Amino acid sequence: MSRAVAAILALLATAFGLLVEHLAHNWEFQPAWIPILDLGVGWVLVASGLVGAIARPSQPAGRRLILAGFLWFVGTPRQHEYLVIDDLAFAFQGYFDLVLVLIALSFPARWPARREERTVLVALGVVFGIRSVVRLVARGPDFGVHLLGDDLAYAFVAWVDVALASLFFIAGCLLLRRAVVSKQPMRRLIVPVAAAGVAASFAETYRFYYPLSQLGLVPPLSDDIGIPLSWMLNILRILVPLGILVGILRLRPDRSTITQAIADVGDAPTSLILRDALAGALRDPSLRILTWDEDAAAYRDETGAVVPTPVSTSQATVTPVDTGGRRLAALVHDPALDEDPSLVAAGVAVTRLALDNERLNLEISRQLVEVRASRARIVQAGDAERHRIERDLHDGVQQRLVALAMALRRAGAASEGESEAGRALDRGADEALVVVEDVRELARGIHPAVLTEAGLRPALQALADRSPIPVELEVDLGAEVTGTAAATAYFVASEALANIAKHADATTIRLTATTAGGRMALAIEDDGVGGADPTGSGLRGLADRVAASGGTFSVKAGPDGGTRLSAVVPLD
Amino acid sequence: MAVRVVVADDSVLLREGIVRMLRDEGFDVCGQASDANELVRLVAEVAPDVAIVDIRMPPGLRYEGIVATQAIRQMHGDAVGVLVLSQYLEPEFALRLLEEGGSGIGYLLKDRVVDIAGFVDAVRRVASGGSVIDHAIVTQLLARRRQRDPLAELTQRERDVLALMAEGLSNGAIAVRLGLSEKTVESYIGAIFGKLALEPAPELHRRVLAVLAFLQAR
Secondary structure, rough: OOOOHHHHHHHHHHHHHHHHHHHHHOOOOOOHHHHHHHHHHHHHHHHHHHHHHOOOOOOHHHHHHHHHHHHHHOOOOOOOOOOOHHHHHHHHOOHHHHHHHHHHHHOHHHHHHHHHHHHHHHHHHHHHHHHHHHHHHOOOOOOOOOOOHHHHHHHHHHHHHHHHHHHHHHHHHHHHHHHHOOOOOHHHHHHHHHHHHHHHHHHHHHHHHHHHHHHHOOOOOHHHHHHHHHHHHHHHHHHHHHHHHHHHHHOOOOHHHHHHHHHOOOOOOOOHHHHHHHHEEEEEEOEEEEEOOOOOOOOEEOOOOEEOOOOOOOOOEEEEEEEEOOEEEEEOOOOHHHOOOHHHHHHHHOOOOOOHHHHHHHHHHHHHHHHHHHHHHHHHHHHHHHHHHHHHHHHHHHHHHHHHHHOOOOHHHHHHOOHHHHHHHHHHHHHHHHHHHHHHHHHHHOOOOOOOOHHHHHHHHHHHHHHHOOEEEEEEEOOOOOHHHHHHHHHHHHHHHHHHHHOOOOOOEEOOOOOOOOOEEEEEEEOOOOOOOOOOOHHHHHHHHHHOOOOOOEEEOOOOOOOEEEEEEEOO | OOEEEEOOOOHHHHHHHHHHHHEEEEEEEEEOOHHHHHHHHHHHHHHOOOOEEEEEOOOOOOOEEEEEHHHHHHHHHHHEEEEEEEOOOHOOOOOOOHHOOOOOOOEEHHHHHHHHHHHHHHHHHOOOOEEEEEEEHHHHHHHHHHOOOOHHHHHHHHHHHHHHOOOOOOOOHHHHHHHOOOHHHHHHHHHHHHHOHHHHHHHHHHHHHHHHHHOOOO
16 A cells, blocks of 8 residues: 555545544534544544555555444444435444454455354345345334334344344354464464454444343343443444554564565575574474475475475475476475465465575586586696697607708718708708707697696796796795696796787886695786787687686786786696 | 717617717717616616717606616716707706716707717717707806896806806817817806806816806706
8 A cells, every 4th residue: 555545545534534523423412522432443443454554565454444444434323313424324333343353353364264254254244234224224213214114123123233243242252262273373463353353343242232122132231331331342442453453563474574584595595594584484483394306206304304295284284385397395384374375375485486596506506617627627638638749749750850850961971072962961951950940849839848847937937038028037836836737827927928028018027926825826027018908819818728727817007017917826 | 999879769760860870970889778767777788988868768758868867877977978868948957967967968959969070079078078068058048047146247258158168168169169269268267267156176176066056056
């Protein structure tokens, strides 16, 4: 209910109440406390209803209380007999009590759960209807049209009222039973509402004591008893909506608690946390969440132990939690919660959400682990392949080329002196030696033997040796750096030095490599022009390579201009 | 008397080439091996003047030649010279070899075998207790030293001389190579000893120290 609607209803109730009391009250003959109490009862009903409807929008009791408040004003007895509204008031007198009993028998659900409760409500409705028709037609025994004849009409109306009183009495008893047999967590909701309902019902029972006395079945009440009793009853009526409001406010099924449950579950949705959060939200300490294990085709409890498939009993209800036709879990809860299916549905929704979320998280992290592992394997396989190619070049091509050059040289030496053939053979030998050097460079670029055979430090030193720009090398490796970490560091350094030589226009380079805490940090700084593009293919490739070995990579402007490239890789 | 040589290389083609060349040049090739273990046994058996050893041999194809050198050193001391042939330009392996210390050690890039005269000269020098380091590697080490302090004090010419000392050349050979008189070379070497703060000692000893000082100082 929006605030605007609530404000309009409040205004209407105020104006309508004042109008009705102004018209109804005979200021000459009646004391002033009567209209004041009347107004109090009606306004408290409407006000309680407004508070309830705003606080718990999904709970019908609040709106029903507002309806009861307006019905109260409609049915207020009139002392003026000349207005049509008085006829209506007479015909619809007491309907607000019907609404209150409806609330009390149903709360917190929309309609009563037990058959006898529904029967009494229907009977009350039917008898109220008959009475309204009779009153409209006959206008009662004391005034107006007398279609049925005085005695008959008088008796009929009186008996209808007796029947109503009896039904209210039965309703009161049913409400008493409802309050007594209810169990936690519903008890604390039902009791204040049922108590209010009992009060309202028994008040109506009194209201019809009068016709019984008129029929001579009970002795008439003297004013000594009647007036104070009437006082008490009207004060009791003010308490009735307040009792219902207490129940409404205790009922915290709506978004608030369920939202709280979702918040409690947070991002650590283990079954146990979910269970506690949901048990709190549903106010059912006995609540259990059994998760369905597809592989084991069985439920597991919060500790992960397999449990037999639960079935609903008088002690516990089993509500399945499914998602997309797949079984996810089962809620085992207090049957009392069945009385509020929307609450259970919300609990199911939260459970589904949490478990689905957990399942997806697990799946994603499992995939992530797998992807990381496979990426690392690809890098390792690449390194191994490079190493293999380097060895093939070294042990095959290079050896043969040297042998070839040597054979050519010897052939050249053997051919007589400065002959044409001798010179050609010598040139062939020289050419073969150039190729030997080319292949050596190629092999080193593919995978430097010094890295695998001598280690990272000499390999970095060798890179520094070959750099056309002087490299200040600081290598402090406390731990042994091998395998992927060493290869990654080497290739990062190699690529970085090559980049600096090509683009940076630097005069010095500072290369540091240190180990600490199971990680190796590599940094290469230059004093060049800076402006390296981290999204360029070279640096992108380095970043990928470092990430694949589980490390981090960054390219930043150096503290004194130039570029600072750093990589941190975990040691194997 | 001919220099007695054994040759160890897993590449038959290359080994045969080297052996043929050495025989042509008057060496006595008294054994061949195709892996490190075989080499060590062979050396123990024939006690050659020098072993020419491929750095990378079965079974591991890593740096078995250096390991074998260590074994030979342990068994025979300086009596057997070892000339390691390698495809690795990185000074790392040469330094490792030099850590063995002593004389009669050589480290050459494999392609040097094509320069028959130079190679034969290197084999003879190692066989007679000299030390030979490939000039490409010495150049790299010198470049590296230049970035640090102690050797930065040496002039270019002094560094040239030191490089040739490291290659194992005698004063006379250095003088020829640099087009200087032997006396001038001697004065350069004196300056080098001074700058490297080498105590007065027998000439050959200081020479080795000078070379090792900058090759080994890490």
